[in-house]
Amino acid sequence: MALAATNQVATADLKGKVDPDWCPGCGDFGVLAAVQKALVELQIPNHNVVTISGIGCSSNFPGFINTYGMHTLHGRALAVATGVKLANHDLTVLVTGGDGDGFGIGGNHFVHSMRRNVDLLYIVMDNQIYGLTTGQTSPTSRLGMKTKSMPFGNIEAPVNPISLALAAGATFVARGFSAEQKHLTELIKQGIRHQGFSFLDVFSPCVTYNHDNTYQWFRPRVKKLEDDPGHDPADWMAAMGKSLLWDDEIPIGKFFERTDVPTLHGAEPVLNAGPLAHADTRIPVDVTRAFVEELM
């Protein structure tokens, strides 16, 4: 209503039909707030945004924000999002989910969406645990971490999402921390503006099931790349080096960005005439006649 009257996007316009049912203190609240702030600052009308998720605590996200939303299958959000973007590339596509959804069951789509450079922002609320299934080891759980599924400690090395994204060809790679609101909002804005696949891994602590990687654990360790005058986001090798830092110093911020790679929709001439969602369903008669002539 405010939207219709003033044509301005306000925070109230972006409030979902229901309030989040995340546990009090969950890191995902901070991500939701930052996304809403970014959309207000960028003034993108909510009907031009599609928020797409898989399954998990963080994947309940689309229900808590007033945009077009799709709450799909576990691990499949990126595949669905690619279809949405290719059918209507005028839409701003946000994909939201967790580390299990994205790096575990959805790992295949994660890698391939990045090499395709699909133009969307993928935000992973990375809490290094399976929350909705009440606390099992995730692909980013640290070695030795004790969970219900690995009660004697995790013996499998975690995936490094930042290195993986860099290797797979993501053209924008960043990491945020849910407790660093301003910094996170800025990264989300940059990720939306970036033309191509933007990957944003966000430390979003699980206050119920992960007692290893808490706000207290992260706070002294995270260091903003933006504060490092020597950091050049155009330098892929340097970004890869930074991605390997862990434990005492964990970089957050924009690791890498390149703008010289065509997006998937930009590389396909079929879309030159505009989004397919608005295209005429009929093919011109001279074209279809030629299709049949080929067979005669």
Added chain:
Amino acid sequence: MKQTFAIGIGGAAGQGVATPGDIFAKIFSRRGLHLNAYNAYQSIIRGGHTFLTIRTGPERVTNMGDRLDLLIPLNQDAMDRHLRLLASGAACIYNSETIKPGAAAEGAELCALPVSKLADITRNKVAQNTLAVGAGLSMMGIGFQALEEVLTEQFKKKGDTVVSENIGIARAGYDYATANFRPFHWPLPMTGNRYAVLSGNIAMAMGGAAAGVKFYCAYPMSPSTGVLHWMAAHARKAGIMVRQVEDEIGVVNMAIGAAHAGVRSMCATSGGGFALMSEGLGLSAMMETPIVVIDCQRAGPSTGVPTKTEQGDLWQMLGAAFGDYPRAIAAPLDIGDCFKIIPEIFNIADRFQCPGIVLCDLLLSEGRLSVDPKDLDFAPVVDRGELITTAYSGPNGDGVYKRYKITESGISPRAIPGVAGYTHTAASDEHDEDGVLISDEFTNPTKRRAMMEKRMRKVAGITAAVPPPVLWGPRDADVTLIGWGSTKGVIEEACEILSEQGISANQLQIRWLVPLHGDAILDILKDARHTTIVENNYSGQFARYLRSETSFVPDGYIRKYDGEPFMPHHIVEAVKEQLSGKSTLSVPAHEILV
């Protein structure tokens, strides 16, 4: 009995079986003759044994038939396997320098071509094939001009020298046959008709284009890959976004994403790929996002026999994805129907916002048929259903729209992303009318029941929108043959042969599997004297389905699960065996060793 003429060309993969087949097919269709082609092959790029059957005639030819008139073996193996199939009046053209003939049946002619004397085989490795095509056409009484035209088209990209060299070789074979071999006693006629020759895969791809498909994606899987190939080659002219995806899970979800954003979206696979898609099918049903999935059945289970045909996926389609939801399943009856069925099922999927499944098989997908170009209608009825594509202009604004509004028909108007005033979330979790999840803290058995009933009410609408099957042939027949999908043509011919032999037969061929119209089927079958269900699988999947839906039990069954399609005589002989009371289950043996 109608006049037909069948050619079998056999050889190893890589020996060039396809090219002579294409040349014959073009010449026949341009003479106004119908044709049906079926290639028996294996999952191998070089070697093995490939056997292409092309059957032609002035009337409709619906299957590979029972008889070979001309055999062209390209190697010894093909000669050894197939010479025994020839009866009196048939001929075998072969390279007498590399292939030893076996003992032919009386009246079957062995036509030896002295290949190196007729062509320079050091320059042209496939000279024997071209010579054989020339010789065969001479014996069929077809003027050389037709062959010259097709060879010119075939080789024009390679330059004039190659064209004239091939025409020269073909001419040598043609003239040698005129001088030395006995012509076939029935020369191939000519009609004023012109036909397009296409595979079921091309037909389904073009049917998609005609239906207004704007998004097609797939993972390569035999025998469905031909759909992807046509789509990819014609995408830019047709304005279709075509993607090859990392796996079939990605395929179905990407297709759903595109459909959700407002375009008609389609994908094709075979049984294994479909198994990966089944969770996605449930997503389509739950979010009420229409998609069309084509399953080109091959012999299973598991990797099975990738290059062989079967009707073995019916129960997978019936049970795909957990939970109850409305779906439509249609099985095309022939290659022309592969085209027509796509716009039809899209209209059902769009109107009722549910998944549509096309249950095709290798026989149609990779077989080829002559189709009247008039039957390839690129302007079919397109009904997108209740779709909201313009901004809300009512008094209230955002928040009023209920994506899953409870209605009598079960259909809720569907807004697509980008349209102002209709933001909502579509969810795979159970949800309320406004899209809000009821699966978590708000679960409510009354609401869950209401949403289940809303979705399932669409079943009645789908049933009303799909016509019931009809009986073909005399009502008061000695035997009623019941089949589904691709067996239409071969059962039809078996009925004709039975009638000629004094056993009147009629046919009930099922095209829509879901909805089935069980009452209409029972009404048709209640007067039948002897009923037999014919299907290309081991367990009688359709027979079991029909029984589960209607309690109907037929008098007998004819089944085949050796990877090859039925030939008419398989059905004719089985019917006679069953009418004499010798058996109620017949499993015909395939005589062609491929």
